[in-house]
Amino acid sequence: MEASDPVNSKLSRRRFIKGVIASGAAATSTGLWYSANGQTRPAGAVERMIRINVNGQLRNVDVAPQETLASTLRYKLGLTGTKLGCNRGECGACTVLVDDIPTYACSVLTHSMKSKSIETVEGLEAPNGDLHPVQQAFVEELSPQCGYCTPGQIMAAVGLLRTNSNPTREEARQGLAGNLCRCGSYDSYLDGVMRAAQIG
Amino acid sequence: MAYMHIGKDFVPPDVPGKVTGKIKYAEDYTREGMVYARLLTSPLPHARVVNIDATEALAMEGVFGILTADDVYPDGESNSTGLKILTNQPTILGEPILALAAIDEKTAETAIGKISVTFERLPFVLDPLDSLAEGGSDAYDGGNTFVFREGFKSEKWTQDQVASFRAGNEPTAEPQQTVAYGDLEAAFGESAYIYESTFTTAGYPHQSMEPRSAMAYWEDGKLYLHGTSQSLTGLANDMAGIVGVPKEDFVFINVATGGGFGQRARANSIPSMAIPAKLSQKINRPVMMRITREEEFTIGGARQGFQGWVKVGFKADGTMAGCDLYIVSDNGGKGGGADAYSAADCISVLYQTDAVRFRGTSIGSNTGHRGAQRGPGQNQIAPIISPILDKAADELGIDRLELRKLNAAQTGDVGGPRRIPFTSAYMPEALTMAADRFNWADRQSRRRQRNGSKVIGLGIGQGYHNAGRSGMDGIVMMGVDGRLRIHNGVGNLGTYSYASTSRAAAEALKMPWESCDVINGRTDNNLPITSPQDGSNSTFTNTRTMWGAAQDMLAKMKEIAATDLGGEAADYDVSDERVHQIADATVGMTYAQVAQRAMELGGKYTGEAELPEELHEFTAISVSRLAGSGFMGVFHDSNHEGNPPGFTVTCTEIELDTETGKYEILDMISIGECGTVLHPQGLKNQLVGGAVWGIGLSGYERHLYDPQNGLPASTGYWQSKVPTYLDTPSKIQTGWVDLPDPENPVGVRGIGEPAMGAVSAALTAAISDALDGHIFNAAPITADMIINHVAGVDSEAVPLAQNNFRG
Structure with a gap:
């Protein structure tokens, strides 16, 4: 088996992403996804304390500029009923209602939710435990x-x-x-x- | 037989959690001090790691450490196929090279960007036939195939042999494996109609909805691993070995699994769960490793593709006389399974063929990890063989249904190259039921009816998978409250078999379901060993163990009652949560009282003595922990006789538009033949779910790779492409034969895999029917293939192409 020139992983990772895009696949959203999930405020990033209405409750939450609603719900508000199957708007597992409209929570930014009403699966059950x-x-x-x-x-x-x-x-x-x-x-x-x- | 629970619907205990979002999958857990792992994966389809320099990354604030292949395999990686935890010898683009743990995922990603890995680029190959051809690249270091006990080898055909195969001729090269029975030459000699052609079926990813994320931590010397699995104890038993932790110190937590379909059945198909386990051990912190959709594509597995040749002969009366099958199967980047042999086995079983020869060669490609996927082998061949049966029926002037009935498996028949008798088989009944409910005979007048560019096609198909095992264990416990605690090691992947098989125990003890608790979800709940949940075996296998454990408890109840109340054990029966004399039901004890007496007596009644000698090590650990804590029934299921088959029959009507190549499925019915029905709603779900998978196999799903760089282009749902609501009928009729299997105490057998094969067979037959019997010899049959055929452009750019567009 013939060996070829050594390959630098950093260069080829970039090439890989470019190649995937060029070959017709959807662009990976990995960067967005992981930057949105930081557990501490990343250096250089600016978070903003905003208030959003989730399941009828006003919730104060620190949100990074590029943070998706799915990330906020799952990792900052603990509402893990909203699932991430693809994190790129394909599967619908993260569907929530935004002002009654089914919306992919992986594909909207939390900052755009400030004047909206968000409902997740956790908000459907009645206080007495009756199912929707x-x-x-x-x-x-x-x-x-x-x-x-x-x-x-x-x-x-x-x-x-x-x-x-x-x-x-x-x-x-x-x-x-x-x-x-x-x-x-x-x-x-x-x-x-x-x-x-x-x-x- | 009138059952209390068998054949009745119920609400499985996990369903409310699924509709409220409260049930937890692996990624939903957190742990104090938890840090996050990210993967550095191979940017090349075939390479060797020359050097890793992580100095800069490890110096970053918030970075806790890395894990490499050298850490997990200090004695070097084994020289074999199969997914590794991490590797220095990637044979798949995207294969994990190292993992890094950091305070958050952004920091981890940033740090990974600072790691310099030097790869030696190696030649890669995407199509097994390209690798087989002299001068072609090999997918693995040391060859393009792995031979058991011999190691890697480089299998080569001459360029002419490959070209001849691609041109549609029988392969002339010596296969790696040959299995045969019957006189094939004589069979073809007495055949009135013979069909012969090459064919191809595509590989494609499993695409389970839940990515295989995992979280691990160590506490008091024990490893706690939150993972995903379709086989709770079957997988945990082997996962302990992969991680390198004693079974008694390993706690696997897996309450719910977001889909498996074969690739989460066994530990060696999901070794990535060992990454957070070993990283956590190294850095002494809980580690969460979230897996992305792209990563799931790479390490999540895929179906083997086939490049094959088939010759089938039929006697004048329609009997399938002989089948000669040669398959080159795509083993992908990490080795594959025995799909090709199973394809031949399936033909033999379903059509009771007089003579069968199977020849097979498995060749690697630098594409996804291949392994078991719903009906591995049986379902790839289903859409290939069904249109051939229709062609034979038309040529011989026999109704397509009648031809299938003529060849159908029945109780007393044998099947497969090993000629194993069925435990029972009712395929003629299934065919009749499907045809009657579908009005098959009346619909024949609509066959190939045209309306503008649209044309009606009718198809009928059959599916098969062997559906039952033995050799597993069962445990039931009863406390002094009289409740029955059914310890069930079956995974929760959505079939509800963890709960439905538990009902066999409730049935044996005539126990109201409300008085039962299914103990499941984590191995420190002290669960018995189960078979890996693949091969549609859970229903048959685990009702046997559950029933057996309950029977052990029942016998002990009668012994206790006889000791305390007089008479012999045989003088007692149970009802209404009491054990009582048959002659005088007022003389008896409540279950709670019996359990109290069992606790007082101890010994064999509480699992402290006289245990079955054959108990599996995993079960023995659980039993030892439960011993003395309650009234115990325990059982080892030694073996069963024969092959318990799962059968299905599907009829469908489609309207195919010859201008667009698209078709609408107007009607579809799937009938299950799986012994006594255990759980009607669960069976219906398997039938309709299998139907969607069959539609995907016949019409849509496939791997696509960039041939220049080996880049995967079908990592997502829409490229691969998983059927949607709009690709499937809004209503799929279902039904079942519901006749008992004598090798199972409650008469049941499995169904999950054949549910897919029958639909794929019927749909492909319907497409062929709508196109005047044209056979594509391929799965999937895409819209562009149909348009090309209608336009008279049947030539392919690369015949038998694998992992790329066929035309």
Whole structure:
């Protein structure tokens, strides 16, 4: 086996990223992702204390300029129900409601949320422990399989039902189309949405 | 048989946590003092690490240390295939070289940027046939294939042999493996119709939704590892060895797993979890290692692709007389599995072929790590073989359904090159049920019906996987409160089998489900060993162990009752959480009272004596910790006879648009033949989930690599491409045969993998049907392939291309 010239890893890492972009793959968001997850304020970065409305509560939080809502929810507010499957706007596992609109939390900056109302899966359950109709329906239909995409599916379904309380199955299919399920539980999720519409 | 729990729906205990977001996956945990690990990965598809200089990084504030291959393999890396924890000999672009721990991930990333790694660039190869050709590059140091007990070898064909294969001819090179039964020459001699062609199936990543993040810490000499796994104790048992910690000092915590599909079944397919474990040990801090989607693509595994040749002969009556199969399987960058052999086994089982010859050669490529993925082998061959059956049926003037019924496996038949008898088999019943519920006969008038550019295609397909093992253990405990604690080591990957198999114990003791607790989630809950949860085996395997443990407890209950209340143990039965005399039900004891007596008696009743000698070491540790703490039932399941099959049948109707190459699945039904139904909702989920996977296999999913630099171009969901709501029918009908298997105490067998194969077979057959019987000999069949065919452009840029576009 022939050896070639030594390769410097730092140079080739840059080449790698460029190559991935050039080859048609989505640009990696790794830089954003990790810079947003700093546990201490990184040198040179400026965080701003802002107030955001999450599940009806005003929360004060230090937010870096480039921090995504998903990072804030998971790593600063401890709301780990919001999942990160891809962190690049493909899978929908991080779907939350922003002013009732299903939104990929990995793809919006927390700084843009200052005047918005954010709802996560943790905010659906009633104080007395009663499940939201969508949650209840998903239990009854055994909609989840592995469950990792389930919070995102639920938030997309809640968003759909707020704008269309009695959807057809096809409308539900279109409404949840931004959420992937690798287990392939689409049929059972749609059964859940239709049952939730009946429960009201 | 009337069951109390078997065949009934229930709410598995983890479901509320899944809908509220409260259930925790590995990355959701934190630990005081936790620091963060990031990976430096190979920027090259094949290289050797010459030097690592981390001086500048280690001097940074907030950096705690690095872990290299030299740390984890002080005696050097083993000279074998298989994923390593870290490596100095990367054969995949993106393979982890070292890990660095820092106060936060940004600091870790910054520090990694300051590490200088000098690589020696080595030649790489993406297509196994390019490697096989004389002069082609080898994927590994020392060759392009790994032979058991012999090591790495460089397998080469002549350029002409490779070119002839790519041109569509039977390979002439000597294969690495040949397995055969029956008289193949005679079979083809008596065949009225013979089909022969090369074919290819694509490799593609598992893409589990949860990246394989892990967090570890050490406390009082014990390692606590929060990880992801589809086999809780089956994986933990081996993971202890990979990390290098005694089993009794290893606590694996895995309450929920965000998908597995084969690549989280065994410890050697997910050695990356050892990185935070070893790094934590080195720096004496809890370490969280979050894995990105891109990293998950690289180390998360992929299906083996096939480059094959098949020849199938049918007698005039439609009997499949012979099948000759030659497969070059893509072992990727770290070695693969036995998918190709399983493909031949599947044909033999499903079609009861008189004679089969399998020839196989496994060749590496510098692409993703290959390993078991849902129906490894059985499901790759399903979409290849099904259109061939249809072609034969049409040529011989036999209905496609009837041809399948004619060849269907039944109880008393044998299957596979090893000619193993089935524990039971009801494929004719499954075919009939699917056809009847789909109105297969009536729909034939719609076959190839045209409406403008759109045309109707009908397809029927079958799936198979062997679906059951033995040799595992079961533990049940009862406290003085009379509650049944079912210790179940099955992983929680979304099949709910950890809970549904537990119901076999409740069934044996006629215990209300509300009085049962499933003990699971972490190994310090003292769990029994289970089989790795692959091969659709959990349902069959673990109902046997759960039932057995409960039967042990039942026998002990009757002994205690007879001792205290008189008579023989055989004079007693159980009902309503009491053990009582059969002749006079008023004479008896509550379960709580029996458990209290068991505690007083001790010995074998509390796991302190007379244990099964064959208990696995892992189970023995759990039993020793539980001993004396409650009334115990414990069981070792020695063996079973025969092959418990999982079968499925799918019928589908599609409308294919010849202008766009796209198709709409108008209707689909999948029928499971998996013995007695254990958990209807769970079975339905496996059938519809398998259907989505089958749609992906037939139409969408594939690896794509840049041939110039070896860069992966399908790291994400949309490139690889995982089916969405809009690629799948909004409703998939399901059903099941529901006939008991005699080798299982509650009659059940597994289903997860064949659920995919039948759909892929049916869908590919339907596409072929819509195109007047054209056979693509490929999976996936993409829209551009369909358009090219309709346009009369069937030629491929590189025939049988692997890890790239086919056309």
